[in-house]
Amino acid sequence: MHQVVVDGLEEFLARTASPELRQQIEGHLKVCATCRAEVSEMQGIAEMLTVLRPQSQWDVAPGFYSRVRNLIEEQTPAPLWAAFLDPAFFRRTAFACLMILALLGGFVISSDTDYGYGVPGPETMIAIEQNTPFQPDNPVPDQEMMLVTLTSYTQ
Amino acid sequence: MGTLTGVLPLPAFESKAAGRTRVDYQNTPEGAIVKRAQAGDEVAFQMIVERYQAKVFSIIHGIVRHRNDVEDIAQQVFAKVYFSIRNFDFRSSLITWIYKITVNECYDYLRKKKVRKLVYESDLSEDEVRRVENTEPAGERNTRVDNNLARRDYVLKLLAKLSEEERLLMMLKEVEGHSVEELAGMTGMNENTIKVKLFRARQRLVKAAQRLERAPGLVAG
Known part of the structure; x- marks a missing residue:
């Protein structure tokens, strides 16, 4: 498109061009088929765009603002702490605690052994020793017993 | 026609009001x-x-x-x-x-x-529906509404080919009927910028329309 048309295009299409400018552009369009065709297409499209003009005044139904507010509230992301106020949160937490308790209980029961109170400590060993009947004629077993006791304790 | 538009310089608009x-x-x-x-x-x-x-x-x-x-x-x-x-x-x-x-x-x-197939009656205001029902035979009415729908569908497809900004300017100019000066005031851009953007948008629309005429499927929005 030639500059003479480009410069005054908006005024020409809007029909607000001064008589001189209009005459100038129309004069050029008479002799330039390229510009004539393009301007014609632009005019056609500009006219077609008017189909999007609203045809009537719209009456907004009462209560529109409150409906907008409701939508805003629905779309507002909840703050993090709000999750703690949710009853579902309490239900889930209680369920998780119960599950953990059940798991721990199961583990304790399954890992229970015959030791009862576990590996005997030194006090237990000494008590066992003290309950062993004394044999004055043969002190060797006592000494051996003591050695076994001490060895097993350090191990 | 389309051959020159791509190579010739953009408009060198002279506007005394530019920026004011x-x-x-x-x-x-x-x-x-x-x-x-x-x-x-x-x-x-x-x-x-x-x-x-x-x-x-x-x-x-x-x-x-x-x-x-x-x-x-x-x-x-x-x-x-x-x-x-x-x-x-x-x-x-x-x-x-x-x-x-x-x-x-x-x-x-x-x-x-x-949306491609719009509900016919929803296209018209209630007054128009009443008026049309009283004056036009059903065949003519449907043809007229069909034409309107086809035009709008076509225009929307063309506008979809523009950037958001170009679309906004074209709609404010051609649909709302604002002048370049008003657009400059509304958008905060100067008049020369508005004219350049509108010119580019118009060129794009012409090209999209030409493509659509050649192969209707290409411009489907």
Whole structure:
């Protein structure tokens, strides 16, 4: 498109061009088929765009603002702490605690052994020793017993 | 025709008014309301909704023409306005900003719904329906509505080929009927910039129309 048309295009299409400018552009369009065709297409499209003009005044139904507010509230992301106020949160937490308790209980029961109170400590060993009947004629077993006791304790 | 448009220089518009139409929207009464809304004032936001709701409804109806969906889209528009009003920087007027959100929301709606076949009666206002029913035979009526629908569908497809900004400018210019000077005031751009952008948008529309005529499937929006 030639500059003479480009410069005054908006005024020409809007029909607000001064008589001189209009005459100038129309004069050029008479002799330039390229510009004539393009301007014609632009005019056609500009006219077609008017189909999007609203045809009537719209009456907004009462209560529109409150409906907008409701939508805003629905779309507002909840703050993090709000999750703690949710009853579902309490239900889930209680369920998780119960599950953990059940798991721990199961583990304790399954890992229970015959030791009862576990590996005997030194006090237990000494008590066992003290309950062993004394044999004055043969002190060797006592000494051996003591050695076994001490060895097993350090191990 | 299309051969020269791509290589010739962009318009070197000479405008004495260039740049002088810039408006300081921050210091207008509307700017004060917007600032209050930005600070979280619900009353100010309500004022904005009530001031522009009718305009937003009209814009949506002009593009979408589904009477039943107009309010849903309008609600969505104002919800977006609410959530993003803090980002409004006063470079354009508030209505220009809302207009842009509205047009984008309409295009989102059309994309989601893939509206191609519109309900005939919803295309017309109630008065028009009444008038048409009393004056036109059914055949003529359907043909006229069909033509309108086809035109709008075609125009929407063409506009979909523009950038958001170009689409906004074209709609404000050709649909709303604003002058270049008014557009400069509304958008905060100078008149030369507006003219250049409009020229580019018009060229794009012509090219899209030519492609559509050659192969209708190519421009499907």
